Amino acid sequence: MDLSHGHTGSRRSWAEPYKIKMVEHLRMTTHEERVRAMAEAGFNTFLLPSSEVYIDLLTDSGTSAMSDRQWAGIMLGDEAYAGSRNYFHLEDAVHSHYGYKHLIPTHQGRGAEHLLSQICIKSGDVVPGNMYFTTTKHHQELAGGTFRDVIIDEAHDPQSTFPFKGNVCLQKLSRLIEEVGAERIPYLSLETNVNMAGGQPCSLENIRETCALCHEHGIAVFLDATRAVENAYFIKHRESGYEDKTISEILLEVCSYTDGCTMSAKKDSLVNIGGFLALNDDHLAEEARNLVVVYEGLHTYGGMAGRDMEAMAIGIGESVQYDHIHARIGQVEYLGNRLIEAGVPIVQPIGGHGIFLDAARFLPDIPREQFPAQALSAALYVESGVRAMERGAVSVGRDHETGENIYPKLELVRLTIPRRVYTQAHMDVVVESIVELHREPERVVGLEMTYEPKHLRFFQARFAPVVGAEVLRRSGQSEPAACG
Ligand SMILES: *Cc1c(COP(=O)(O)O)cnc(C)c1O
Numbered sequence: 001m002d003l004s005h006g007h008t009g010s011r012r013s014w015a016e017p018y019k020i021k022m023v024e025h026l027r028m029t030t031h032e033e034r035v036r037a038m039a040e041a042g043f044n045t046f047l048l049p050s051s052e053v054y055i056d057l058l059t060d061s062g063t064s065a066m067s068d069r070q071w072a073g074i075m076l077g078d079e080a081y082a083g084s085r086n087y088f089h090l091e092d093a094v095h096s097h098y099g100y101k102h103l104i105p106t107h108q109g110r111g112a113e114h115l116l117s118q119i120c121i122k123s124g125d126v127v128p129g130n131m132y133f134t135t136t137k138h139h140q141e142l143a144g145g146t147f148r149d150v151i152i153d154e155a156h157d158p159q160s161t162f163p164f165k166g167n168v169c170l171q172k173l174s175r176l177i178e179e180v181g182a183e184r185i186p187y188l189s190l191e192t193n194v195n196m197a198g199g200q201p202c203s204l205e206n207i208r209e210t211c212a213l214c215h216e217h218g219i220a221v222f223l224d225a226t227r228a229v230e231n232a233y234f235i236k237h238r239e240s241g242y243e244d245k246t247i248s249e250i251l252l253e254v255c256s257y258t259d260g261c262t263m264s265a266k267k268d269s270l271v272n273i274g275g276f277l278a279l280n281d282d283h284l285a286e287e288a289r290n291l292v293v294v295y296e297g298l299h300t301y302g303g304m305a306g307r308d309m310e311a312m313a314i315g316i317g318e319s320v321q322y323d324h325i326h327a328r329i330g331q332v333e334y335l336g337n338r339l340i341e342a343g344v345p346i347v348q349p350i351g352g353h354g355i356f357l358d359a360a361r362f363l364p365d366i367p368r369e370q371f372p373a374q375a376l377s378a379a380l381y382v383e384s385g386v387r388a389m390e391r392g393a394v395s396v397g398r399d400h401e402t403g404e405n406i407y408p409k410l411e412l413v414r415l416t417i418p419r420r421v422y423t424q425a426h427m428d429v430v431v432e433s434i435v436e437l438h439r440e441p442e443r444v445v446g447l448e449m450t451y452e453p454k455h456l457r458f459f460q461a462r463f464a465p466v467v468g469a470e471v472l473r474r475s476g477q478s479e480p481a482a483c484g
Contacts, residue, residue: 005212009421014330017323018420021068026054034382042462043378043447045387056418060353062266062273063418067318070270070311075305086309087300090276093313097248097320098225099255100278102285106296107303108238109264110135112277114295116222116262117143119287120186129189130168131196134395134456136189136224136262141400148176150188154240155197156409158347158358163238165200165349166193166231168210182217190258193227193234198412199332199351201234204242204253211257225261225278228254229268230352233325248320249301260284267353270315270419274304297388311461328352332417335427342435347412354416357434359392363441368393368407370446370466376437377413378463379444384433387417394449397460428471 029037029052041047043056056063066074078084091103106112113136121127123144129136130151137147150172154160168190177185188209194200211221232250235242242250255261260279265271277292279285289299296303304312318324329352335351345361359373366372373392380386392411399406415430437443451462 014327014334016327016420017321018067027051029385031382033231034385037377038382042451043374043465044458044461044463045377045381046459047462048381048387050284052385052386053424054380055430056387057354057415057430058387058389060061060267060416060418061264062271063421064266064270064272064315065418065420066270066272066315069318069422070314073310073314074307076310077177077305078310079306081301082298083300084306084309086306086313089313090309090316093316094276097251097316098228098261099252100260100276100280102260102279102282102287102288104277104279104288104292104299105302105304105309106275106277106292108266108273108275109224109262110139110275111296111303112262112264113139114142115277115288115291116260118291119284120222121145122186124174124184125186126180126184127187127189128173128185130166130191130202131194132396133191133195133224134458136191138456140189145186150176151194151197155194155200158198158345158356158361158410158412161348163201163234163349164203164206165197166191166202167206170209170213173210175218177217182219185217186212187220187222187259189224190221190228191224192231192254193352195227195353196410197351198347198356198410199227199230199239199353200349201231201352203239204235205239205251208257209252220259221257223255223258223261224263225255226264226267227352228261229319229325230329232320232410233329234352245327246320246324247322251320265312265315268316268319269312270319271308272314274308274312276302293331316457328417328419331422331424331427334390334424335415335417335430338427338431339434342431342438344434344438347410349451354414356391356410357388357413357415358411359413360411360439360478362413363444365441366444366446368411369405370448371448371463372444373413374463375409375444375447378438378447380413383437383443384429386430386433388413388416390414390458394461397457456460 037052117139121143125145127140127145128148128150152169154162155165232247254387272345336355345358347356359376363372374390377388389416396406446466447463
């Protein structure tokens with residue numbers, strides 16, 4: 001029996017460690033219906049009603065299936081305004097698995113980012129991070145800070161197969177400290193399994209060295225722990241010396257080098273809503289508790305119902321089980337490997353929470369000004385009812401000084417896999433749909449932006465096809481979505 005990977009038996013398959021006890025019906029739509037729905041949504045998959053979607057890979061945020069135990073926890077909600085017993089369960093779970101001293105619950109991850117940014121950042125400060133995340137950067141800027149990317153160059157290269165593309169580049173970080181001075185850097189925001197790089201992990205060695213360098217200069221390190229469990233899985237499989245450690249042990253070690261974390265529990269922690277800020281420093285924790293009552297709620301619920309905190313406490317315990325995380329990442333790898341076999345350009349290595357299509361290579365004939373990733377996600381929906389999202393120029397937004405669009409190296413379509421929700425057969429439908437578009441890229445038409453919101457524009461922006469009014473050149477067909 002091979003116990004070295006921490007699982008209870010010798011099976012190698014990533015097969016799900018659960019069986020299904022309740023199902024939710026999926027509606028099949030026709031091609032015609034999807035053409036209409038996409039036009040009404042302004043070619044932005046965020047604006048589609050979910051009732052028009054067959055397989056929803058928009059995000060893995062808050063879309064997980066909860067376990068029977070978590071649903072049982074919902075019934076144990078203690079809806080006291082103050083000092084709910086579920087808060088104390090959550091505090092125990094965060095303490096045992098993340099290790100930090102103080103817990104400040106928030107309604108979701110950005111609530112924690114808001115609090116951290118407001119208590120730590122002064123106007124004119126610089127906040128380095130291993131690639132930006134939309135809401136994280138936005139809150140840093142609202143607090144008067146400027147984000148600076150210190151991720152290694154490999155992260156910006158969709159073809160590099162470096163195993164730890166989430167790593168911080170220590171030279172870039174040192175140079176930044178020299179350039180602006182440590183006193184202008186309140187903290188480094190260290191993201192685990194870097195979302196915008198394609199779900200790419202950091203090594204423990206890099207985390208250790210990054211934290212040491214920051215602490216040497218009196219700079220704090222706050223983890224974006226949203227996908228730290230997925231990162232721990234990659235450390236176990238890719239970093240020597242960690243193969244025999246449990247996911248729990250690795251997670252605790254990652255957190256131990258840092259001063260606190262922001263967390264969107266809607267990802268790793270297997271709940272539909274929730275988040276937290278966790279801190280070791282007593283004084284900072286007090287400031288965060290003073291502020292949480294203004295924006296989120298009392299410091300023992302932070303915008304969550306008691307039942308949500310209970311489900312989260314149970315979800316955190318389930319998230320670090322080896323069988324769970326093996327099946328979760330195994331499913332993502334299954335989808336990615338089938339696409340690679342079919343010659344579809346995707347970001348490699350395959351990341352933890354989704355597959356990222358390299359839209360720039362997928363659609364070399366669509367200029368960057370016509371948002372190839374936005375166009376591809378719109379076409380994929382029309383083709384098959386699969387909902388993906390853009391992670392490219394639309395998501396990055398404009399340069400604050402020049403007002404010009406930024407065209408990042410990575411122009412990606414993200415297919416994010418909800419946890420414990422879809423089956424292998426659903427993954428096969430996704431592969432078939434993408435492979436068809438890849439064979440006939442002329443079906444995808446470039447877009448122009450017709451409405452641009454002020455903040456986080458990718459959520460609500462609207463688009464129109466640059467040429468003609470058709471999304472697809474294929475004449476109206478009305479086969480069910482499942483046929484791809
Ligand atoms: C989702 C996410 C956030 C924001 O969390 P919300 O719960 O959506 O507010 C922050 N950082 C990362 C890496 C995320 O994936």
